[in-house]
Amino acid sequence: MNSGRATGKRLSRRRFLAIAGAALVTPVAACGGAAPARPPATPSLAGRPQASPTATARPTQLVRAVEPTPGETLRLTGFVTSDGVYDPHKTQAGAFFGHQAFVFSRLLTYSSQTSGTIVPDLAVAMPETPDPLTFVLTLRGNARWHQREPLFGRAVTAEDVKYSLERQINGDRSFVRRAQWAAIDKVEALDPLHLAIRLKAPHANMVGALAGANAFIVAPELEAGGRTIDLDTQAGSGPFQWVEWEEGRFASVARNPAWHGGNGRPYLQGVTVTQPRDPRVVEAALRKKELDVAILGRPQADQLTAAIPSLQTTTFGQGLFFGMRFFTPQQPYNDPRFRAALAIAVNRQEMINTFFAGSGESNPWVSWPLTRWALPQSELSQLAGYRTGPDGRAADIREARALLDAYASEQKYVLADGTKTGVPPDSPLFVVDEAETTLGMGSLIQRNLKEALGLNVSIHPLPVGELVSRLLGGSAPWAAGPDSGWVDLDDWLYPYFHSDGSKNSFALRDADLDAMITAQRQELDEGRRREIGLAAQRRLLQLNAAVNFVSERVVVVQQSYVKGFPTDATDGYQHRFADCWIDRTDPAFRGR
Numbered sequence: 134m135n136s137g138r139a140t141g142k143r144l145s146r147r148r149f150l151a152i153a154g155a156a157l158v159t160p161v162a163a164c165g166g167a168a169p170a171r172p173p174a175t176p177s178l179a180g181r182p183q184a185s186p187t188a189t190a191r192p193t194q195l196v197r198a199v200e201p202t203p204g205e206t207l208r209l210t211g212f213v214t215s216d217g218v219y220d221p222h223k224t225q226a227g228a229f230f231g232h233q234a235f236v237f238s239r240l241l242t243y244s245s246q247t248s249g250t251i252v253p254d255l256a257v258a259m260p261e262t263p264d265p266l267t268f269v270l271t272l273r274g275n276a277r278w279h280q281r282e283p284l285f286g287r288a289v290t291a292e293d294v295k296y297s298l299e300r301q302i303n304g305d306r307s308f309v310r311r312a313q314w315a316a317i318d319k320v321e322a323l324d325p326l327h328l329a330i331r332l333k334a335p336h337a338n339m340v341g342a343l344a345g346a347n348a349f350i351v352a353p354e355l356e357a358g359g360r361t362i363d364l365d366t367q368a369g370s371g372p373f374q375w376v377e378w379e380e381g382r383f384a385s386v387a388r389n390p391a392w393h394g395g396n397g398r399p400y401l402q403g404v405t406v407t408q409p410r411d412p413r414v415v416e417a418a419l420r421k422k423e424l425d426v427a428i429l430g431r432p433q434a435d436q437l438t439a440a441i442p443s444l445q446t447t448t449f450g451q452g453l454f455f456g457m458r459f460f461t462p463q464q465p466y467n468d469p470r471f472r473a474a475l476a477i478a479v480n481r482q483e484m485i486n487t488f489f490a491g492s493g494e495s496n497p498w499v500s501w502p503l504t505r506w507a508l509p510q511s512e513l514s515q516l517a518g519y520r521t522g523p524d525g526r527a528a529d530i531r532e533a534r535a536l537l538d539a540y541a542s543e544q545k546y547v548l549a550d551g552t553k554t555g556v557p558p559d560s561p562l563f564v565v566d567e568a569e570t571t572l573g574m575g576s577l578i579q580r581n582l583k584e585a586l587g588l589n590v591s592i593h594p595l596p597v598g599e600l601v602s603r604l605l606g607g608s609a610p611w612a613a614g615p616d617s618g619w620v621d622l623d624d625w626l627y628p629y630f631h632s633d634g635s636k637n638s639f640a641l642r643d644a645d646l647d648a649m650i651t652a653q654r655q656e657l658d659e660g661r662r663r664e665i666g667l668a669a670q671r672r673l674l675q676l677n678a679a680v681n682f683v684s685e686r687v688v689v690v691q692q693s694y695v696k697g698f699p700t701d702a703t704d705g706y707q708h709r710f711a712d713c714w715i716d717r718t719d720p721a722f723r724g725r
Contacts, residue, residue, distance in 0.1 A: 563595055618703045645672060
């Protein structure tokens with residue numbers, strides 16, 4: 134089915150629902166674009182790959198052996214927010230590139246981010262490595278681009294893959310993930326189905342980079358003739374085809390019947406993601422079975438399952454985090470004592486209680502669900518800023534005050550009345566507007582620092598796109614808000630904290646940290662690499678150029694007829710909805 138513009142007109146949402154076999158447009162699907170009633174637990178909640186979540190089924194039932202059957206459109210909640218950049222190699226909005234993951238394929242992909250399991254996608258098998266600098270990949274002969282303009286179902290070739298990699302390697306600064314390909318020396322298309330990637334030096338995360346959340350393969354035709362990749366040119370080779378994206382409201386994809394994954398997949402006829410305007414809308418839609426899945430915080434999930442006992446739940450931790458960052462060349466943030474005082478004085482447990490109703494954990498730099506790389510909680514709870522209980526909080530405040538006093542003894546600021554002070558009269562905090570209006574994130578930080586340190590903080594909410602631009606330009610010297618989680622250790626470290634990293638908006642230059650980041654890139658033994666990564670995180674906790682405060686445990690609440698719904702710690706792997714299906718024989722399906 135062509136889900137795009139074969140006739141020159143974009144399919145309407147109602148038209149898509151008709152062809153995809155879904156029900157009529159429902160109140161939840163047609164809801165307005167107001168901000169959600171609770172914050173995004175991740176930039177996109179449209180779906181995540183399955184790992185090892187803590188699952189609780191309600192009610193407990195015998196599992197029947199039922200074969201997956203095709204048909205039906207899955208309807209779920211999610212966040213339909215972008216940064217206005219629609220190129221899959223340039224966008225930084227998790228909700229948007231998560232939706233692109235329905236549509237675009239990668240050479241390889243993660244089947245579980247938490248365990249780091251990587252499997253082939255466009256490639257028929259994992260790369261052959263005749264030597265540490267060479268990766269040879271064979272493409273699937275049945276992989277084809279979507280049957281829509283300008284691709285019309287042609288075969289995916291090694292030249293397409295070469296083009297996708299080289300446009301990022303040789304691209305300008307707008308290719309924000311260019312650094313992850315810096316280790317590549319040459320890409321060669323050996324023939325239509327065989328590709329060789331040659332490295333400048335051994336790179337521990339090369340396979341991980343090929344499976345990365347944004348390692349999508351795009352066709353050169355999407356840019357031919359001066360085109361740009363926009364909302365009308367989202368054509369890939371993935372299991373679903375793009376239908377629409379209505380900012381702040383809803384987005385949808387439709388089944389790609391020619392997907393290379395085989396075995397009759399994807400089973401779903403389509404997926405519709407809606408951004409609900411009110412929690413009451415979610416409950417009503419689940420009751421009426423106008424909504425199949427909702428991804429929620431713990432309090433609302435508990436309330437819903439108490440009200441509708443037939444719903445099933447799965448709980449998992451997510452890598453998305455709430456944090457803050459500094460532009461380190463600018464006073465007072467150029468002094469590590471001042472940064473450390475702020476980082477330690479913010480009450481992480483209050484954040485967990487306020488943001489997540491207690492359903493979350495504090496983070497080192499790598500978010501806690503990524504246990505493969507994160508500092509263990511047993512170590513973290515002994516560090517300043519992370520101590521637990523009333524005594525721990527009191528010790529944190531004493532240490533933060535000592536650091537601020539040491540800074541203040543050497544600094545002088547002149548107030549309007551000529552009085553001198555050792556600390557800034559005001560510290561502007563730029564915060565993502567939704568994080569402030571929905572959560573009060575900036576206000577919580579403001580209150581913590583006033584009570585613990587006597588600092589005056591002014592709050593300046595900004596849309597996420599504007600804040601990102603200010604960060605890259607150095608005009609938001611202190612910023613806070615939600616941020617995406619990543620999968621591999623290198624993705625957490627190199628782009629952000631190496632002196633040459635393309636996302637080093639902190640302007641951080643630290644020779645010791647550079648050496649650690651370079652070493653983990655070259656260490657091929659995972660155990661030794663992990664130890665280097667832990668040492669790098671300890672150094673980051675000393676530098677405090679960026680602080681990862683907390684990450685949430687969220688809950689998938691679903692109708693029992695939904696099977697194989699994918700969950701995992703990070704966003705961007707919605708291709709795994711190819712394995713999701715709706716069981717029409719389930720008793721709960723009646724009345725859907």
